[in-house]
Amino acid sequence: MEYQEEARERRITQLRKGILELAVMGVLYTERHYGYSLIRVLAERGSLTLKEGTIYPILARLDREGLVRSEWVESDQGPPRKYYVLTLSGRKLFDELSREFDSLVSLVEKDGGLERTEPVGRKLTVRRG
Amino acid sequence: MSNYPDVAGKIVRDYMERVESHLGLVPGPEREEFLREVDSHLYEAYQRMPGEDDVARILAVLRNFGEPAEAVSDRLPKAMMNSGMKRNLPLHIVAGILIALFGIPLGFGGVAVLAGILMSLAGMVVAYFTATASLLMAGMFFFLLALVRMYQPDLWDRLISLGVIQMDKEVALIVEEMTPAGQGFLLILFACVFIGAGLGMLWLGKHLMRGLRFLLVLAFDRLGKLARNTRRKLRASGWGPMRPWRAHSHAENAFR
Numbered sequence: 498m499e500y501q502e503e504a505r506e507r508r509i510t511q512l513r514k515g516i517l518e519l520a521v522m523g524v525l526y527t528e529r530h531y532g533y534s535l536i537r538v539l540a541e542r543g544s545l546t547l548k549e550g551t552i553y554p555i556l557a558r559l560d561r562e563g564l565v566r567s568e569w570v571e572s573d574q575g576p577p578r579k580y581y582v583l584t585l586s587g588r589k590l591f592d593e594l595s596r597e598f599d600s601l602v603s604l605v606e607k608d609g610g611l612e613r614t615e616p617v618g619r620k621l622t623v624r625r626g
Numbered sequence: 627m628s629n630y631p632d633v634a635g636k637i638v639r640d641y642m643e644r645v646e647s648h649l650g651l652v653p654g655p656e657r658e659e660f661l662r663e664v665d666s667h668l669y670e671a672y673q674r675m676p677g678e679d680d681v682a683r684i685l686a687v688l689r690n691f692g693e694p695a696e697a698v699s700d701r702l703p704k705a706m707m708n709s710g711m712k713r714n715l716p717l718h719i720v721a722g723i724l725i726a727l728f729g730i731p732l733g734f735g736g737v738a739v740l741a742g743i744l745m746s747l748a749g750m751v752v753a754y755f756t757a758t759a760s761l762l763m764a765g766m767f768f769f770l771l772a773l774v775r776m777y778q779p780d781l782w783d784r785l786i787s788l789g790v791i792q793m794d795k796e797v798a799l800i801v802e803e804m805t806p807a808g809q810g811f812l813l814i815l816f817a818c819v820f821i822g823a824g825l826g827m828l829w830l831g832k833h834l835m836r837g838l839r840f841l842l843v844l845a846f847d848r849l850g851k852l853a854r855n856t857r858r859k860l861r862a863s864g865w866g867p868m869r870p871w872r873a874h875s876h877a878e879n880a881f882r
Binding site for chain 2: 531532533548549550551553554557572574575576577578579
């Protein structure tokens with residue numbers, strides 16, 4: 498019983514981590530954010546129970562692949578902040594991934610018999626505007 | 627490093643050192659930038675964390691941020707690849723071949739020399755205690771002969787006639803001049819000399835063993851220190867595995 502609970506938690510974490518990259522891209526689609534503000538936005542939009550530090554590997558990967566652009570901006574509230582925004586190629590990729598995500602969600606709905614009025618992926622695409 | 631109250635600052639410093647220890651293979655500028663970013667995040671999260679207790683606030687911030695390993699996980703594979711590429715690969719291949727050709731045979735030679743030294747030392751110890759045991763046994767034998775000479779003269783004569791006891795002609799002539807009791811005392815004297823020598827060697831053997839044990843402990847201690855220093859230097863130069871956690875840090879304890 499204890500193991501099942503642990504396995505369930507692990508799967509949920511993996512699922513969230515998988516989706517997190519898409520969610521990050523969705524937030525950075527139109528607005529620039531630094532790590533902390535990005536986490537706050539994600540937390541406001543939905544349940545973010547992942548550790549905050551997990552956002553940085555994602556940002557680093559996106560930056561390395563040229564999907565986001567970053568710049569340091571001085572802050573009057575403390576140390577400088579590193580802002581990120583999605584590049585053009587990042588936006589294109591997000592659009593493709595978002596469509597793919599919608600189709601995956603509908604696949605899960607069919608198989609699992611889940612009833613959703615609005616696919617999660619569509620929520621992401623709606624939010625970018 | 628941003629401005630924190632004393633204890634909170636110490637906890638953050640420990641945490642940042644742990645993050646930095648994970649970034650040993652990441653190139654300097656990239657490492658500095660990432661550390662600045664984490665520092666900025668922690669400071670802002672700390673400023674916005676509600677509560678009165680500074681320590682509780684910073685620990686909550688670090689708990690929310692997660693383990694350093696999670697935050698740096700995506701940087702290490704690339705850094706490792708870069709690290710390998712930055713070093714001169716052909717030079718390392720040549721070094722590897724040289725080590726295979728000369729280093730390994732020399733290593734075996736070194737092990738053989740070490741084994742030889744250890745075996746010779748063991749042989750010396752065995753020979754020493756064998757000689758000690760021989761002296762003690764010889765002393766006891768002379769003592770037994772003395773008793774035979776004094777209390778069982780018939781048995782003594784029989785042993786001489788059977789050839790069990792033999793003496794040089796000159797020695798026999800001198801011994802013949804002495805009384806049986808005198809011969810017995812002479813044998814007891816020899817017995818005392820041998821037993822005394824044996825006991826003396828046994829006493830010295832105790833010190834010999836202590837000396838050898840000291841030498842061995844010293845030698846292995848020096849070898850251990852040499853190995854630890856080499857490992858530390860290799861780790862510092864980025865060749866060895868990074869030690870993931872610093873011991874006894876406040877931030878580490880916060881996650882236990």
